[in-house]
Amino acid sequence: MTVLTAVLLSATLSAVVAIAVTLVIERWGGRIGGVLGTIPTTIVPAGIGLALASDAEALSASLAVVPYGMLINGCFLLVYVLVPPRLSNDGGGALVLTTTTALVVWSAFGALILLALDPLLLRVSPMTLALVGTLALAALGLFVAGGPRPAPAGHRSPGAVEVMARGLAAATAIGLAVYLSGLGLPLLAGLSSVFPAIFLTTMVGLWLSQGPDVPLGAAGPMLLGSTSVSVYACLAMWALPTLGVWWGSAVAWGVSIAVWTLPCSWWVMRSDSEPAPTAPAPVPP
Secondary structure, eight states: OOHHHHHHHHHHHHHHHHHHHHHHHHHHOHHHHHHHTTSSOTHHHHHHHHHHHSOHHHHHHHHHHHHHHHHHHHHHHHHHHHSGGGSOOOTHHHHHHHHHHHHHHHHHHHHHHHHHHHHHTTTSOHHHHHHHHHHHHHHHHHHHHTSOOOOOOOSSOOOHHHHHHHHHHHHHHHHHHHHHHHTTOHHHHHHHHTSSHHHHHHHHHHHHHHOTHHHHHHHHHHHHHTHHHHHHHHHHHHHHHHHOHHHHHHHHHHHHIIIIIHHHHHHHHHHHHSOOOOOOOOOOO
C-alpha cells in the first residue's frame, strides 16, 4: 500500500470517528458520553497507516509518543475545566479565549515532549516510556473526573455543516500524522497522531451548539476515558508487528476496551447513581 493510500484511508476513517464521538456525547451526556466517546478510535486508523508507511522500529517510536501526546491532550482538556468558570459568560469571547489558551498549552507542552523524548528513546525502550506515560495519564484522569460536575446531554441537534467540520478537522490531523511517518519523522508523526482534533472539534462544536455546560461537564470524563488510547498504543507496539496490521489492531482495540473503557464506564455510572451530599439544615436560633 502506498503512503498516499494509507493517508487517505486513515483520514477517512478518522473523520467518521470524529463525527460519531460528538454525537455520542450530545446523546448520552458528558459523563457517560465522555468516556464512551474516547475509546481508541482515530488512533486505530492512525496506527494502521503508520504500520503500513513505516517499519516496526519507527512504528514503536511513534506509538511511544502517544501516551505523552494524550497527557498533553489532558492538559488541553483541563483548560476547558479551569478557564470558563473564571470568565464572564460573554458567548463567543469566552470560547475564543478558552480555545486559544488550550491550543497554546498543547503546543508548548508538545514542543517540550519532542525535545525530551528524542534523547530518551536512545536510552530507554519505547515500551517503558509508553507505560510510564500511560500511568501518569491514568492518575490525572482519575483525579479530574472524580469531582462532581454537571454533565448534561445536548438540547439541540447539530447541523450538517457542523458535523462535517468536525470530521474534516480530525481527518486532516490524522492524515498529516501518517504522511509525516512516511517521510521518516516518527516522533513528529506520533505527536501529530494525537493532536486533539477530536477534543478540539468536540469542545468547540458542543459549546457552539449546546452552550458551555455540555463541554465543561464532558471534559473530565473525556480525560479519564482517553487513557484507553494510551493502553491501545502500548498493546499495538507488540500486536501490529506480531499479529499483522488488521488482527493486531483488533486485538489491541478489544483488550484496551476491556481493561480500561468498560471499568471506567462502570465507575462513572456508579458515581452518577450515588446521591449528592446535601448540606445540613440550619439550626434555628
